[in-house]
Each structure stands twice: as structure tokens, then as C-alpha cells.
Amino acid sequence: MSNKYVYLFEEGKTNMVSLLGGKGANLAEMTRIGLPVPPGFTITTEACNKYLELNQEFPTGLMDQALEALKTIETKTGKKFGDRDNPLLVSVRSGAAISMPGMMDTILNLGLNDETVLGLAKLTGDERFAYDCYRRFIQMFSNVVLELDHSMFDDVVERYKRKLSAIFDYEIPANELKQMIQEYNEIVKREKGFDFPQDVNEQLKISIQAVFGSWKNQRAIVYRRINKIPDDLGTAVTVQSMAFGNMGSDSGTGVAFTRNPSTGEKELYGEFLVNAQGEDVVAGIRTPTPISKLQEELPNVYEQFVDTCNKLEIHYRDLQDIEFTVEKGKLYMLQTRNGKRTAKAAVKTAVDMVAEGLITKEEALLRVDPEQINQLLHRQINTEIKIDSIAKGLPASPGAASGKVLFNADLAEKYGEAGEKVILVKAETSPDDIHGIVYAQGILTSRGGMTSHAAVVARGMGKPCVCGCESIKIDYKSKEFFVDDTVVKEGDIISLDGNTGNVMLGEVEMIEPTLSKEFETLLEWSDEVKKLEVRANADTPEDAAKAKEFGAHGIGLCRTEHMFMSPERLPIVQVMILAEDQVAREYALDQLLPFQKEDFYGIIKAMSPHPVTIRLLDPPLHEFLPDHDTLLLEIAEMKHNKVDEKLINEKEELLKKINSLSESNPMLGHRGCRLGLTYPEIYRMQAKAIFEAMTDLTKEGINNITEIEIPLVMDLSEFELLKQEILTVYEELQQKTGIELNFVIGTMIELPRACIVADEIAQEAEFFSFGTNDLTQTTLGFSRDDAEGKFIPTYLEKKIIKENPFAVLDRQGVGSLMKIAVEKAKATRENILIGICGEHGGDPNSIEFCHLLGLDYVSCSPYRIPVARLAAAQANLKNK
Numbered sequence: 001m002s003n004k005y006v007y008l009f010e011e012g013k014t015n016m017v018s019l020l021g022g023k024g025a026n027l028a029e030m031t032r033i034g035l036p037v038p039p040g041f042t043i044t045t046e047a048c049n050k051y052l053e054l055n056q057e058f059p060t061g062l063m064d065q066a067l068e069a070l071k072t073i074e075t076k077t078g079k080k081f082g083d084r085d086n087p088l089l090v091s092v093r094s095g096a097a098i099s100m101p102g103m104m105d106t107i108l109n110l111g112l113n114d115e116t117v118l119g120l121a122k123l124t125g126d127e128r129f130a131y132d133c134y135r136r137f138i139q140m141f142s143n144v145v146l147e148l149d150h151s152m153f154d155d156v157v158e159r160y161k162r163k164l165s166a167i168f169d170y171e172i173p174a175n176e177l178k179q180m181i182q183e184y185n186e187i188v189k190r191e192k193g194f195d196f197p198q199d200v201n202e203q204l205k206i207s208i209q210a211v212f213g214s215w216k217n218q219r220a221i222v223y224r225r226i227n228k229i230p231d232d233l234g235t236a237v238t239v240q241s242m243a244f245g246n247m248g249s250d251s252g253t254g255v256a257f258t259r260n261p262s263t264g265e266k267e268l269y270g271e272f273l274v275n276a277q278g279e280d281v282v283a284g285i286r287t288p289t290p291i292s293k294l295q296e297e298l299p300n301v302y303e304q305f306v307d308t309c310n311k312l313e314i315h316y317r318d319l320q321d322i323e324f325t326v327e328k329g330k331l332y333m334l335q336t337r338n339g340k341r342t343a344k345a346a347v348k349t350a351v352d353m354v355a356e357g358l359i360t361k362e363e364a365l366l367r368v369d370p371e372q373i374n375q376l377l378h379r380q381i382n383t384e385i386k387i388d389s390i391a392k393g394l395p396a397s398p399g400a401a402s403g404k405v406l407f408n409a410d411l412a413e414k415y416g417e418a419g420e421k422v423i424l425v426k427a428e429t430s431p432d433d434i435h436g437i438v439y440a441q442g443i444l445t446s447r448g449g450m451t452s453h454a455a456v457v458a459r460g461m462g463k464p465c466v467c468g469c470e471s472i473k474i475d476y477k478s479k480e481f482f483v484d485d486t487v488v489k490e491g492d493i494i495s496l497d498g499n500t501g502n503v504m505l506g507e508v509e510m511i512e513p514t515l516s517k518e519f520e521t522l523l524e525w526s527d528e529v530k531k532l533e534v535r536a537n538a539d540t541p542e543d544a545a546k547a548k549e550f551g552a553h554g555i556g557l558c559r560t561e562h563m564f565m566s567p568e569r570l571p572i573v574q575v576m577i578l579a580e581d582q583v584a585r586e587y588a589l590d591q592l593l594p595f596q597k598e599d600f601y602g603i604i605k606a607m608s609p610h611p612v613t614i615r616l617l618d619p620p621l622h623e624f625l626p627d628h629d630t631l632l633l634e635i636a637e638m639k640h641n642k643v644d645e646k647l648i649n650e651k652e653e654l655l656k657k658i659n660s661l662s663e664s665n666p667m668l669g670h671r672g673c674r675l676g677l678t679y680p681e682i683y684r685m686q687a688k689a690i691f692e693a694m695t696d697l698t699k700e701g702i703n704n705i706t707e708i709e710i711p712l713v714m715d716l717s718e719f720e721l722l723k724q725e726i727l728t729v730y731e732e733l734q735q736k737t738g739i740e741l742n743f744v745i746g747t748m749i750e751l752p753r754a755c756i757v758a759d760e761i762a763q764e765a766e767f768f769s770f771g772t773n774d775l776t777q778t779t780l781g782f783s784r785d786d787a788e789g790k791f792i793p794t795y796l797e798k799k800i801i802k803e804n805p806f807a808v809l810d811r812q813g814v815g816s817l818m819k820i821a822v823e824k825a826k827a828t829r830e831n832i833l834i835g836i837c838g839e840h841g842g843d844p845n846s847i848e849f850c851h852l853l854g855l856d857y858v859s860c861s862p863y864r865i866p867v868a869r870l871a872a873a874q875a876n877l878k879n880k
């Protein structure tokens with residue numbers, strides 16, 4: 001006996017997604033719960049994979065099983081496939097386990113040929129309808145299966161419409177449709193060298209093959225690559241009897257969301273197209289009417305539809321994205337799936353559904369993708385300032401973007417990749433534009449509704465999109481678009497507001513985001529659940545305040561080098577570096593002290609009562625000096641202009657110093673605690689600034705805790721020496737003021753050796769913070785700046801690494817070292833505080849690893865704090 005490759009809708013259910021694909025499994029589920037679904041069956045993804053393995057050969061038994069299932073449909077519908085009097089028509093649909101919108105093609109009205117079309121006409125008494133179905137079928141089949149360009153067929157339609165002065169294709173009468181079909185057949189014959197297949201079983205067979213084959217088409221491959229979908233899932237094929245939306249004004253087709261996928265509001269949201277079939281809505285050819293129109297036009301159907309939507313939400317306990325058709329006043333459900341939504345809607349629906357008793361708090365937390373909520377922390381257009389918009393379309397995907405206008409996806413990709421901000425402007429987008437959309441800041445289309453390709457894809461990617469902006473007229477040839485008298489050329493800058501649908505000329509001012517009420521709620525729930533504390537990497541009081549507002553409980557990394565860089569300080573820093581001896585250096589450092597103290601005071605105060613980790617100076621000193629080549633040029637110019645010798649000499653001295661400080665490998669050079677050991681007065685000054693700031697705060701009654709961090713330690717003795725310096729500074733000050741301060745001294749762990757000897761370092765260090773940027777560089781031997789530009793892309797492509805190790809923590813390598821360090825440190829000092837402050841501290845996957853390692857906190861940039869809070873909660877929920 002052969003494997004079971006075919007499942008009737010009655011035989012499947014939701015949890016069979018990997019076998020039946022999302023579409024097949026949910027059609028089965030809807031059938032099971034008694035919703036009106038046209039009968040059908042699904043051929044498994046396993047069959048697809050076998051077919052591709054067998055070099056495009058059906059596995060044994062597949063076609064027999066399909067024909068057997070078709071008989072069941074015939075019984076249910078009382079129609080017969082290929083019958084000249086009462087023909088059964090079906091759709092052939094693709095569906096992978098993971099939804100890939102628009103990636104695979106659907107064929108409608110299959111089963112029509114020169115004879116069955118007569119039967120359909122007679123049976124329905126509607127010749128026009130029958131021939132409309134037939135010409136659609138030939139058109140789709142020719143395009144999807146025979147791979148003929150659809151424009152050849154579109155041209156025929158356009159020509160007939162012109163001849164008839166018709167606006168819509170449903171205005172073309174039966175006779176003309178017949179002539180068109182003849183022309184279609186001629187095109188097929190001319191292009192392919194054979195006649196359009198009349199045998200319905202043959203039609204079915206090659207359609208199934210085409211769907212299987214489409215798993216390997218270029219756009220599907222690109223989509224999978226972008227979305228990290230494995231290549232070996234395969235697609236299922238669903239064969240389903242047709243429901244006809246093109247049977248007149250009491251028929252039509254639509255798509256809807258059970259809640260607004262843009263805002264999350266609890267309201268039916270969707271579009272309906274009267275007297276139309278399937279693809280017409282999604283293709284954005286005619287702009288459809290809002291779903292509420294259905295209420296006016298077909299109130300009974302609308303009521304049934306609302307009822308069905310409620311049933312679906314209660315059953316799936318989630319927002320549903322629905323496709324449906326109305327045939328002569330009767331509703332048919334054709335698809336449902338959990339709807340893609342914007343971050344805003346994801347947060348709102350999750351929180352609302354808890355209030356509605358539909359889901360638990362834990363489920364709500366797991367439903368929102370931490371990476372996606374990043375969108376909510378993006379900037380918005382400042383609505384306080386009055387900006388004239390030149391056009392207004394549909395607000396299809398929220399957020400705001402500015403960029404150069406480009407009319408072509410290839411160009412958008414090219415410029416986007418080069419770091420330019422671009423806005424892709426098209427009449428409508430198709431799956432072939434995906435690569436351009438990826439690189440665009442925002443999308444503007446002149447046609448199509450809220451569920452058009454552009455809208456769906458943009459929402460999925462979290463990009464602003466304005467679509468159906470009909471007042472703009474695009475001229476691809478001259479590379480410009482018009483709105484009334486305004487001409488916008490390729491390369492001109494425009495701005496889009498995806499929240500309002502406004503299109504504006506030039507770059508407009510944006511404002512910082514704020515958290516919505518629902519977002520705050522979700523983050524509060526996160527805090528109840530998570531084990532990890534979340535801190536921020538912040539170097540200024542402003543960043544510290546922002547971080548606190550976003551829920552940071554402390555600063556995990558405050559870098560002090562930025563404080564050295566500001567214009568009024570840099571000259572003093574340079575004097576310090578160029579100092580001949582220690583006395584001269586200390587003199588310069590004394591001048592820096594008040595600045596540092598003021599910085600620390602501000603930051604510690606902004607974060608009070610939470611702790612602040614302050615890292616002592618880390619980068620090599622030459623970073624504070626002018627660039628070598630620039631200086632060389634300057635000197636040459638001075639000489640040329642015969643400037644005063646003395647001035648030239650000064651510059652030449654500086655050049656010498658730069659030369660003497662230059663290193664062949666700065667990343668592994670004279671930096672971190674090595675600086676502190678060669679120039680202890682620098683760290684002493686910094687310690688003094690910290691303690692004086694803390695003393696002032698204490699006097700003012702402001703709680704303050706600091707963690708003083710010595711960078712780049714690889715051995716206990718380095719740490720001991722510097723710790724002693726710091727403690728000496730403290731004791732001197734304390735003797736003067738009599739005020740005790742609350743601080744600890746620890747180290748950043750960023751070298752493999754430090755991990756290995758962590759037990760020793762922990763004898764003296766009171767805390768560890770993993771600097772995973774440098775730890776990744778030193779463990780893999782990759783220099784980050786070189787690696788990311790030069791060979792990481794190749795490594796990813798060749799699958800040597802799964803992710804960029806600087807974005808997602810390398811658990812196996814770097815992670816193992818961290819594990820050793822944690823275990824050893826805890827063996828020495830049971831309650832040692834351990835956190836992470838590398839870029840990884842804001843990455844959900846890496847945060848999960850930190851949770852599993854039992855770290856105390858993660859630290860990330862202020863804008864990632866909400867992401868980290870949610871990710872930390874999910875890490876605990878997923879690993880309970």
C-alpha cells in the first residue's frame with residue numbers, strides 16, 4: 001500500500017499544519033467546526049517533497065488518491081468533474097506550513113473546456129458568466145502552469161474593453177468573451193506549439209505539478225531566504241470546489257481581518273469587490289470598497305459574516321485574516337489564518353484579548369514578537385508642525401519615512417544597499433519587488449487597497465506604507481510622478497506618514513516615540529514574569545533618563561571615553577596625552593576632573609536609586625589625537641604657505657607622538673586596564689571624579705550606587721593593582737569627608753583568558769560584566785569591522801555560521817566560555833553579580849541564553865529596553 005498523500009477537509013485539523021500547509025489545515029479546521037467551506041481536499045507537503053526528490057515524478061498512488069477524493073467532492077456537490085452537463089469546477093491552491101503571501105500561484109475554474117463551458121452556461125442560464133470563468137481559467141492556467149507572460153492576455157482584455165468602451169471587465173458580453181477565448185487559444189498555440197489542454201484530468205495533474213514546482217521558483221526562494229524559512233518544508237496543494245463570486249451583483253469576493261491589523265482596534269476590517277473572483281481583490285486592479293459597504297448592500301450576508309468572524313476568533317483565540325466569497329447571497333469561507341499585524345496592533349490585541357478573557361497573560365506575552373516591537377520605538381512625524389501634504393492615500397502600514405523617490409525595485413535595492421534612504425513608488429507592487437521593498441524606508445502605491453500586496457508585505461516588515469494613492473500619476477518612462485501641477489522626479493525626497501496616508505514633499509521633522517497604555521501594561525506583565533534584570537548602556541544623563549523611562553533598572557555600561565571627546569575637553573585630553581612627564585599629565589588631568597565629575601553626577605542622579613556601572617577609560621590614546629594623514633597634509637600646506645616655523649615645529653612634534661602611539665593592531669594593543677597600569681594617574685582621576693560626585697549626591701540625600709569597572713582584565717594581578725589604586729583614592733577622600741559611599745569594584749570579562757581564570761579574578765572582583773563584542777572578536781579571532789563587511793556574508797551564505805555572531809551570541813563558542821566563567825566565578829564568590837553589556841544584551845535570542853546561564857542582568861541601548869524586558873519574560877516562560 002502506498003502512503004496517504006491526500007486528506008479530505010473532514011480528515012484534517014489545525015495541528016496538521018506541517019503536513020497540510022497552513023491553508024489546508026485551516027480549511028479542514030473550519031470544515032470541522034461547521035463553517036461554510038466549499039468541499040475539497042489537500043495533497044500533503046510530503047508528496048511535494050517526494051515529487052521534487054523523484055525529479056518531478058508523482059509518488060506512487062498520489063494521483064489515484066486525488067481522483068478518489070475528487071469523487072467524494074462530486075458526491076457532495078452533486079456535480080461531476082469534466083461532465084458536459086453539470087461540470088464540477090475546482091481551484092488548485094498552494095499552501096506551505098509557514099504563510100508565504102503571494103509566493104505561490106492559484107488556479108481558479110479548473111475543469112473547464114470547450115464542452116463543459118457549454119454545460120456551465122446552460123446550467124446557470126448565464127452564458128456570460130460561463131465564458132468569463134473560462135477566459136479567466138485559460139489566462140491563469142497559461143500564466144501559472146504554462147508560464148506565459150500575463151501581459152499578452154491583459155492586452156487582449158484591454159483591446160476588447162476599448163472597443164466596447166467598457167471600464168470594467170464584467171461589462172464584456174458573452175460573444176466578445178468567446179472571441180477573446182479564441183484569441184487566447186491562438187496565443188497558447190503560437191507560444192507553446194500545442195493546444196490548450198482539453199482533458200480535465202490532465203489539467204488537474206499538470207496544475208498540481210506546477211504548484212509543487214513553484215516551491216522552487218525564484219520569488220519563493222528569495223522570500224524564504226529573507227524570512228529564514230527552511231527550504232525543505234515543501235508546499236501542500238489544496239483542490240477545492242469553486243464558489244463563484246462573479247455571478248452578478250449579489251456575488252463577490254473579499255478579504256477581511258477580524259480586528260484592525262494596523263491599530264489593533266476591535267472592528268471588522270476588510271474589503272469587498274462585487275461581481276468578482278479571487279485574485280481581483282488582492283491584485284489591486286480594481287480598488288475595492290470597505291467591508292462596511294457589504295452591510296448596506298447584502299445585509300444578510302454581512303450578518304452571517306460577522307457571526308462567522310466571531311466564531312473564528314473565539315475558536316482560534318487570535319486575530320484572523322480571512323478570505324471569502326459570496327455566491328448569489330451565500331457566504332463561503334475560503335481561508336483563515338492568524339493575521340499578520342503591526343507591532344502596535346500586536347500589543348493592543350494581546351492586551352485586549354486578556355481583558356476579554358480570550359487568552360492568559362502568559363499567552364499575551366508570548367504572542368508579541370520582541371523584535372517587532374522595535375517599530376513602536378521608531379520616530380513619528382511631528383504633527384505639531386503643520387505640513388502640507390501633496391496627496392493622501394490609504395494608511396496601510398504605520399510609521400513615517402523620508403527618502404529619495406525610486407520607481408523600480410532593482411534601483412531601490414541598489415541605493416538602499418549603499419545606505420541611501422529610498423521610497424519605492426509604484427502603481428502596485430508584486431512579489432517580484434520584494435528585494436526592493438526590503439531596502440526601502442517606505443512604500444507608496446497609486447493603486448490597491450489595505451490588503452494589496454504592498455500593504456501586507458510592508459506591515460509584515462514593519463515599514464511605513466501608503467497605498468491606493470490614486471491622485472498620483474506615475475510615468476515610468478520619464479521617471480516622475482504628478483499630483484495636479486506638482487512633479488516629483490526620481491531622486492527627489494518625499495516623506496510618507498503611514499498613520500494618516502499623507503504624502504509630503506521633502507524631509508519632514510520626526511519626534512521621539514512614547515509608549516501606549518497597552519504597551520506599558522504588557523511591559524509591566526513582563527516585569528512580573530522575568531528573572532533577568534534589564535539595564536541600559538548609557539553615557540549621558542539624557543540617555544540615562546530615557547532608559548529609566550523605558551524601564552531600565554540601572555546602567556550596565558557607562559563608557560567614559562565619549563566624555564573625553566567633546567570639543568571643549570579634547571584639547572585638554574590631548575595635552576594630557578602629549579605630556580612629557582607625570583607632573584605635566586597630572587596637571588592636565590586636574591583640569592579634566594571637574595568635567596568628569598559633572599558627567600558622573602548627572603548620570604548617577606538620573607539613574608538613582610538604581611546602580612550605575614562606570615567603565616574606566618578603555619580605548620587606545622591615539623583615538624583622541626588627530627588623524628595621521630590629515631595632519632601630514634596640514635603640515636605640507638603650512639610649509640607651502642610659509643607659515644611661522646614655530647607653529648610647524650609644534651605640529652611636527654604632534655606627528656611624532658602620533659607615530660609613536662600608533663599600533664599595528666589597536667584592538668589587541670595598548671588599551672583597557674593596560675592603560676590604567678601604565679598611566680595610573682588617569683584611572684585615579686576618574687575614580688576621584690566618581691567618588692566626589694557620589695559624595696555630593698549623598699550630601700544632597702540622593703541615593704547612589706556605583707559599580708566601578710576595570711576593562712580588559714586577563715589576570716588577577718592586573719585587577720588587584722588597579723583595585724588598590726582606586727581604594728586608595730577612596731580612602732583619601734573618605735578621610736576628608738567622613739562620608740561612606742556605596743560602591744563595588746569589578747571587571748568587564750572580554751578575553752578568553754579571563755573566562756578561564758574567572759575563579760581567580762573573582763577573588764577580588766565583586767562583579768563581572770560580559771563585554772561580548774570584544775569577547776566575540778577575541779574568541780573567534782574576527783575583527784568586527786573587517787568581518788562584517790568582508791567575509792561574514794560569505795560565511796552566512798555557505799552556512800558556516802547561522803547568524804552574524806556580533807548580532808546573535810555564538811552560544812557554542814563564546815557562550816561556552818561564558819558558562820565556564822560563570823561557574824568558576826560562582827565557585828569563588830557565590831553571590832557575585834554577573835551581567836552582559838555587549839550588543840547581544842538587546843538581542844532576544846542572546847537574552848534567552850543569558851537567562852539560561854543564570855545571569856543577573858542584561859544591558860542594552862535605551863531604545864532596546866522594552867524589547868529586552870519582553871524577551872527576558874519570554875525566556876522565562878519558554879524555559880519553565
Ligand code: ADP
Binds near residue numbers: 093094240243323334
Ligand atoms: P493566496 O495564497 O495567494 O492567497 P489562494 O489559494 O488563497 O492564494 O487563492 C487566492 C484567491 O482565489 C482566494 O482569496 C479566493 O478569493 C480565490 N479562490 C481560491 N479558491 C477558491 C474557490 N474554491 N472558490 C472561489 N474562489 C477561490
Ligand code: MG
Binds near residue numbers: 102103104105106
Ligand atoms: Mg496568489
Ligand code: MG
Binds near residue numbers: 323335
Ligand atoms: Mg489566500
